[in-house]
Amino acid sequence: MAASGEPWRQWQEEVAAVVVVGSCMTDLVSLTSRLPKTGETIHGHKFFIGFGGKGANQCVQAARLGATTSMVCKVGKDSFGNDYIENLKQNDISTEFTYQTKDAATGTASIIVNNEVKTLFNPAPAIADLDPRFYTVSDVFCCNESEAEILTGLTVNSAADAGEAALVLLRRGCQVVIITLGAEGCVVLSQTEPEPKHIPTEKVKAVDTTGAGDSFVGALAFYLAYYPNLSLEDMLKRSNFIAAVSVQAAGTQSSYPYKKDLPLTLF
Ligand SMILES: Nc1ncnc2c1ncn2[C@@H]1O[C@H](COP(=O)(O)OP(=O)(O)O)[C@@H](O)[C@H]1O
Ligand SMILES: *[C@@H]1O[C@H](CO)[C@@H](O)[C@H](O)[C@H]1NC(C)=O
Ligand SMILES: *[C@@H]1O[C@H](CO)[C@@H](O)[C@H](O)[C@H]1NC(C)=O
DSSP, rough: GGGGGGGHHHHHTTTTTTTSSOOOEEEEEEEEESSOOOTTOOOOSSEEEEEEEHHHHHHHHHHTTTOOOEEEEEEEEEEHHHHHHHHHHTEEETTTTEEESSOHHHOOOOEEEESSSOOOEESSOOOOTTTTTTHHHHHEEEEEEHHHHHOOOOOOOSSHHHHHHHHHHHHTTEEEEEEEOOGOOOOEEEOOOOOOEEEOOOOOOOOOOHHHHHHHHHHHHHHHHOOOSOOOHHHHHHHHHHHHHHHSSSSSSSGOGGGSSOOGOOO
16 A cells, blocks of 8 residues: 555545444333323333434444444443443444543434535434525435425425425535435435436335434445445435335334345445
8 A cells, every 4th residue: 555656545544434423322212001191100011222313323324334434423421321332333333533421412413424525414303493504515415304394394295395395405505405205215306406306115014114214314325435426316216225124123223234134236
């Protein structure tokens, strides 16, 4: 490498292709037959701890597809925080920029940045008065139906509605807007192709749709970083496929597929 005369290559090898800025959350899940009333104590029949947080979910999905990844976030200086860092390491994610703090962790939005220029922004949870700069700095702006409603004030119940909302978001300055539609796949448009295009997905039997959007965004980040020559439509078809695999198993990160378990045609 040193003799190649391309010193940037050496540097590039140590830099993650997908960098996620976002939240790491520990999910404490109690299974009960109903919700307790205020102040009430009820019996649960099962309890488990899961790794969540939209940013980390997206990073885990990208890593399991084979991306070199780095997670930029803060976790607590406690056993949950320690366990979370261990979980990132188990998933081959760099924790060089994962910090621990005594203050409570707050997860808001996540931004996925590929080395130099591509930024993929997922406005979750959405707020109506999102700083307008988030639109202008986003190469790819990806949200779900309810987030699109909050951001635009429009009702989004169909692919046609999503196309209209996406156009409103596009006009705010993003290069590409994608709105995910659950079992209906997603809608995409861009500055170069402002006509909304619906990318449907195969119908599958959903077991647990939690975290499907994060699986989708993580997969898309993987394709943007590793297969930049694919058409956007092709990347979205593949991301739909991967997210559909994730809804067919229980849990969030536990349902995210690894490259080895997916059809070779996706790579
Ligand atoms: N029932 C389903 N069948 C097939 N694919 C699904 C299903 N639910 C979600 N997906 C996939 O996951 C992506 C994100 O789902 P969506 O529900 O829109 O996001 P979120 O998890 O943010 O609510 C969809 O674009 C689709 O590719
Ligand atoms: C969209 O994502 C948000 C998290 O930001 C979630 O609360 C909401 O249920 C999702 N909406 C749909 C339609 O899946
Ligand atoms: C992408 O396409 C360009 C031009 O067509 C080509 O030079 C380059 O090698 C391709 N890159 C990959 C990763 O296939």
